[in-house]
Amino acid sequence: MAESKPVATARGRLPAELTSFVGRRRELADTRRLLSSSRLLTLTGTGGVGKTRLALRMAGEVRRTFADGVWFVELAALRDPTLLGHTLAGALELSQVSANPTADLAEYLEDKHLLLVLDNCEQVAEACAVLASKLLAAAPQLRILATSRHVLGVEGEQVLAVPPLSTPPMEALAADADQYESLVLFTDRVRAVLPEFEIDERNRAQVIEVCRQLDGVPLALELAAVWMRTLSLAQILDRLEDRFRLLATGRQAGPARQQALDAAVTWSYDLCSPAERLLWERLSVFAGGFDLEGAEEVCSGDGIARDEVLDLVAGLVNKSIITRTIVTDHSIVAWYDMLTTISQYGGMRLAEAGRTREIRVRHRDFYRMLAAQWEADSFSPRQADWYIRLRREHENLREALDFCLAEPGEGAAALEIAAPIWNFWFAGFLREGHRYLSRAIDAAPEQTPTRAMGIWAGAYLAMFLGESEQSTRLLAECAELAERYDDEQLRARIAEVEGQALIYQGDLTGAVARLERGLAGYRTVQDRLGEFDSLILLSAATFFLTDPRVEEFSRQAYELADSRGAASSKAYALWTVGIVRWRDHDQYESATHSFREAIRLWQPMNDHTGIAFCVQALSWCAGSDAPTERAARLMGASRAVWRSSGAHVDETTPYSQFDDRTEQRIRAAIGDAAFDEAFQAGAAYSFDQAVTLALGEETERDRAAKPGMAGRLTRREHQIAVLIGDGLSNREIAARLVISQRTAETHVEHILSKLAFSSRTQVARWVAEHPER
Template identity: 45%
Template sequence: MTTFVGRRRELAEARQLLARTRLLTLTGPGGVGKTRLALRLASESRRAFASGVCFVELAALEDETLLANTIAAALGVNDQSGQQPLVNLTRMLADQQMLLVLDNCEHLLRACALLTGKLLSAAPELRILATSRQALGTEGETVLAVPPLRHTRQTPDPGPGQSDAVRLFEERAAAVVPDFAVTDENRKAVDDICRRLDGIPLAIELAAVRMRVLSVSELLERLDDRFALLTTGSRAALPRQQTLRAAIDWSYGLCSPPEREAWTRLSVFSGGFDLEAAGHVVAGDDVGRGDVFDLVAGLVDKSVLARQRGAAPGTRYTALETLRQYGLERLERAGRTTAARTGHRDYFHLLSARAREEWFSPLQVKWHHRLADDLANLRTAFDFSLEQGDQDTALAIASNLGDYWMALNLREGNHWLDRALAATPGRLTGERIRALWVGAWMATLEGDTQTAVIRLDEARALAQRAGDREAAAHVDQVTGVVALYRGEAQRAGALLRSALREQQERDDAAAVCVTVFYLAQAAAWRGEADTHGWAEQCLALCDAHGALWSRSYALYLTAYRAWSRGERDRAEELLRESLRSQRVIEDHRCFALCAETLAWLAEAEGRHERSARLMAVAGAAWHRMGTSLRGLAHVAAFHDKCEARLRTALGERRYEEARLRGAGLSHGQAVDYALEEPATPSEDAARQAGATVLTPRETEVARLVGDGLSNREIAARLVISPRTVEAHVDHILHKLGFTSRTRIAAWVAAQRRASDG
């Protein structure tokens, strides 16, 4: 027998659930370790059952009418009375305090649901632990989804700090190559193997066996063809557990034909999807939009898909990469890959356009989070557009994300635009003109004004040929920004005012906001009074349109002006207000600007160590975005003066120590440090605050979950549908930051203890 690796968290949760419920079903995809976990749980729980534990393997049973006979045989019942097997079974179990383990129920769901219900009614001291790729769906059932093993190490140190997946690989590999060990040299490759195999124990064990003939690096290289590679399992295992393909073939066979088709089409998504996106890819001649929800729900029930929480509100779904690769292989074999990927590309093209159109609005935060959730899908859609020679769509997707790139990743955004522009040299299309001026703006922010000028020259020529006044105004606007960054303040002002007149005539509030921002910045950098009230106009526009992300920049600009006038308290107040938006919308650029200015304020107050740390966190933010403040000559000049004073005040050693402490902070930690406010609420604080975030109905559902009721029981109690209950539970998990019903129950118990106290 091989050793049991990891699963401490899952064992603890399963143990608690088994103490509270009489029917616990462990669900999950094939090879995830449901049987191994059930055996371990049964072994550890044996003393709690006076009549012991009985394990019944159902994988080989094909005739559901023989289910009772199979269980009776496992219990050693050999009745010759001629009575129905179920009658004998219930009589035998009636007074037994026993744990009955039913393994691999997924192909006998109806029979298992009926039988377990009858056995539990007849035997009050009986508890049943089932494993299945799909929940039994019977009354009183508690379901625990078994996740893959953790495959990201929690610490860079070897030994106890390595993930459960890596430990499993190491143990199984050492069983076939006795001198094998995870070392500093091979650790990253082993991590990558476990990550690419999704932490699925069966896949990891099959891979480890290949260490007989391959090195770790060779094994990693061959995982692109994982189904051909991972084919040699234990001869003692069930046939479907001897190869990775066989394990997934079994899951595929349990699906209905429409579910199989949905599985293959949904495999074109990268990094998850929501129901709207699924509808665009799955629906077609043979599948209606209205059927998509049921198909997705069926695949979730069968552990092919899993629900996923993203940054944006709403439920998302994802498949393990191994299951996704299986679906892609099936899709390719059926000759339908191009059609599915075309539907995927078209949807994300439309999504990017909607994001651009709705960006300057109260939806700004939602779109920021949604684009972050779907960045992998947008990459896939962009790449497919170029592969298919659809350069205009590639240009549109890349440029539609312009605001997102400017907030988070200028380097990647510029890379996309470079590729798309190179594929369409000289074409006169609206998509190319927009991509050119957006790309010029991004290049400027990255400090590359030379590339910006080249792109603007082409954009101006194309806009003139097309007679596109709106595009020409954008070209003037960005040319003004280039001039501003090059220190040509007078020329910048003239260009920006020219752009502003056209934008105001078109009532383009988003463009006007950007232009007045740069006009205010030009005045501030020249040290002039803002006689036109540009900064106030910018802030007022942001407030009028509810644009939180844009408002954070307007606040920064107003704070910069206050700092330049010596209004330190006012500047700090405005900077803090801007930074608080970072708790809900991550923007490395705005954060870096605010942290830099706070550093100047701290230095002026004699808080030298804090100033050095703030300059370091600002520098780290610039680095994460793929640029530096050197593109902002005016800001860089103040930075250099402040740094020189800090080095003198602290000395080189203390300055470097402070700088390193600041540079090592995560974005969230850096925001907390800059604000000098309590860190983001911990899980305990979130639990305490939960009662104020949940709606009255969600609070009611949470309390019933705490009472141990299933979704069906809660639905009956509240006279709502089980699907509605499921949605409420999902919202509760999202709001409280929990991952299971058990943790909701613990939170409810804590709330009750607090109120009793």
């Protein structure tokens, strides 16, 4: 089964196309024309008609015309419209910048020339309309391509209704297979399961009839094609005719294409075994995908034995009901997803059975259990795996929290999910975590140990977001509950947050006193993660105080994290080791090595906050050791990474003082004009570009090259690029490699897109300049 994976480049982010793109020449031409004349184009049409594929193909074709890239934002799993701005900001690497992400987006996009592809807007259509209006007004070079089942209703919006694929008319019994798009698509998808399949005189009429009955709806055709593995064309037609007769008695007024899709999906549902149908229905409660453990925990029981789930998942994968996907390069388990239409159908069946709330409660309980496991196990050799897993489960965490906050009396359950994972929110979703905790605190007013943990976590995140008044208020209530329950661990946690707040306020002596109190409390209750966090904060406070105890705190922190095998914690310890080596021992190279090792540990976890600490520290090192334009650019890149993290640490007194000293040193060395230019260049970097610079992997060629140069070619694409360099035409390339000319043309387009080129001459020059590639 094909796997899907997002493709990220310096020019944006688009999911890779996993199957061939069929037809749509007219629609592509219309989309290109309307997109060139309008700043907002909405592709509308029923589910399964191919809106997303059309949008992706168009985005890929026009990518080279947008200097700042093409960015794809999937909204199918988004239920809460208030998270739309955060979702879009995260896709653009501006996650949780402030409490008003729309304003941050508008400011960021103001001078950007880019295309946003907003997919599946219908569930948050009103919010999409408002956000699109504001962003288009603020950013004159921004264009938006949206897909939705209905129009957004924004002033200036152009609308293109996406029709089904072309289908032979009734009289065309001898239609050519390549003359009608539906025949081409059906044939292509059947060949994925029966490579030897061909349309000939024996089966032509049956294939045409299948395409007619399914009204050329791509998803319906793809579902039918899968069944060619087990059924004949005649059997497929018999079942489709039965399904249409059933539909005709219930919804005669429905559009033909919607009936066709319903027919195909319902027919696929009917052909599944009873257990597969139950699993399909229950899997609909997941958002953004699921793994096998989640499916087993949420979906087993009452008709599905736990040890049957794996085989049932495999069966639904084989029937194209479920797709196996790759969420990150570092996932250690298989991840599965369902198309929105398929999931919605399962949800409809689940509702008809009256079991939606029951299964959603199971879903909530699974993620409550996952949060408890994170809290118990995240300071261990599995720490990195936990961060990666929770990022993969992000949409499901949202779904579980949204369910709790929409149900009366479920506020405490929301706290039990959101509070234990406070350090997950800190690593890249500060604003979102703060919002969920604030809502859950309001929904669970009863003073309990659960609320105590919730208000502590809320105070912690509020402090990082600059919400000092709220943080102070929550800590005061937390202190009352700590005394009521005589909770030493909670007292230690309060001292930790208070001490950290004092660091950021510049009261370093007071901070050390509070943090030492917290450290003692954590050691009393043997909370090793709390002990480690206190040691890290004590290292920071004593570093800024030039207190010699910094080396001892730093050493203890490193040894504790190393003994636990906790990768993220070890990275923070390496940060403390690095700053001490740099300032107190003048060991620039050793410090740089420590910071870069920490960044590499955080990269798989995509921990923007942790990485921001080290990029900033690297800029301090560079400014003192070699105050050049690169050091200024690194300072700007530090600003870019802090911006993507959402935390305001770099704006606090101790950190900003080091920034100020570094800036003054570089300005004195290279001049104000050179500093400003280099700093602004670094501040405009994407998160990935900033990390590349910080790791010392940016080359002069990278800086001078077009953004798309970083795109890596597959082995076949490189082979074709070499043939282009030899002067061969597409026809000659096809003959040389024994592939179709259409396939050769597709490869050439991909090569041009990945390299951000517009001509074959540029490809030839690139091949000559990069023989090692």
